[in-house]
Amino acid sequence: MTDTSTTGAASVATLAELEQRAASRRERPAFGHDALISCDRLVRIFTADGVEVQALQGLDLLVTKGELMALVGASGSGKSTLMNILAGLDEPTAGQARVAGCDLLSMGAKERLRYRREIVGFVWQQTARNLLPYLTAAQNVALPMQLRGVRGKAKKAARAEELLELLGVGELRDRRPTQLSGGQQQRVAIAVALANDPEVLLADEPTGELDSATGRQIFESFRAANEELGTTIVIVTHDQAVATEVRRTVAIRDGRTSTEVLRHTRIDATTGEEHLVAREYAMLDRAGRLQLPADYTETLGMRDRVALELEQDHIGVWPDDSGSN
Ligand SMILES: Nc1ncnc2c1ncn2[C@@H]1O[C@H](COP(=O)(O)OP(=O)(O)OP(=O)(O)O)[C@@H](O)[C@H]1O
8 A cells, every 4th residue: 555644744735834825925916016007807898789799808918107008909809998998988897907006997987087187198090089179279288287177377378388399289389170280180189188297198099090101200299208208108009110119019819918029229249230129929817828829820730739848948839749649
C-alpha cells in the first residue's frame, strides 16, 4: 500500500499560510487602480424585438492619465457602444467602468449630469451634432461653461478665445457654424468639448466626414490639446492616418479588446536616425484568456484546440497534432 499521508500533509497549507495568502490577495491593488479609465469585464446587451445583441462581451480596457490613444475595429464591433458608456450616455449591463474615480454603473441622475458636464467632453462625427447653429464659435464654446454655472462673462469669453486660439481657429470666433468649413467646425467642436477642462476627451470618428488633409489638421488639434492641456484623449477611428499617429491603438473585435499596437521611437546606434517602431500585442485577460489574431490562426490552420509548450522565455503555440499520432 502506498503511503500518501506525507504528500498529503506537504500539500495542505497551514492555517497561518492560508491567512497570509488571503491577506496578500487583499493587499493586491485592484485591477486598473492607477488608470484614469478602467473597464473591467464590461458587458452591454441590447434587446430589440425579442432578439438579444451582446454589443460588449466582457471588454477590458485601461487608459492612463495623459494618453492620446485610438480605438479601431470593424463595423459593429462595439466601439460606439463603449464610447456611449464612457460618455455617460448609456449604462452597461454588467462589469465595471470607472473614469476619473466615477463609477459609471452606480451614478445617480445628478452625478451623471455633473459627470457629463465636468469630467468628459465629446466630439461626434456629424459636425452638425457638435455645435448650435444659431450661436457663434465663441458663444458655442462659452455655453458649456454657462451650463456649469461659471460666473463672469469676460472670464468665459477669455477662456473661449484661448481655446479657439490653441486650436488654430481664433480668428473665426464670431462666425456661425454655417460660415465655417467642416474641418473648422470640428476644431470649434474640440474647443467646446474642452471648455470645462474635462479629464477625458472622447471623439467618435471625428475625421469621418472630412478629406484626408483636413482630417490630419483635426488630428493635430487633438495632439495640441493633449500636449498643451494634458487632456487624456480616446479617438474611435477608421482613419488609418490617425490610427498610426498615436502611440497606442487598441483593436476591438466582437465586443472585446483583441490586439494592441504600441509605437515608440528608437534611435539607430550607428546612423543616429530616429525610427518609429510599431509592435502588435495580443490582450491577455485576467483569466489567462488570449485571443490569437485570425490571420495567424488561419495561416496555420489552427481551430478548436492548439498545443502549448512552456519554454524558458516564451510559450509556444502549435496546431493540434493529436490526430496524426
Ligand atoms: N440601441 C441598440 N439596439 C440594439 N442593438 C444595438 C444598439 N446599439 C448597437 N447595437 C448593436 O450592437 C453591436 C455593436 O454596435 P456599435 O454601434 O457599438 O458598433 P461600432 O463598432 O461602433 O460600429 P460602426 O463602426 O459601424 O459604428 C452591433 O451589432 C449593433 O447592431
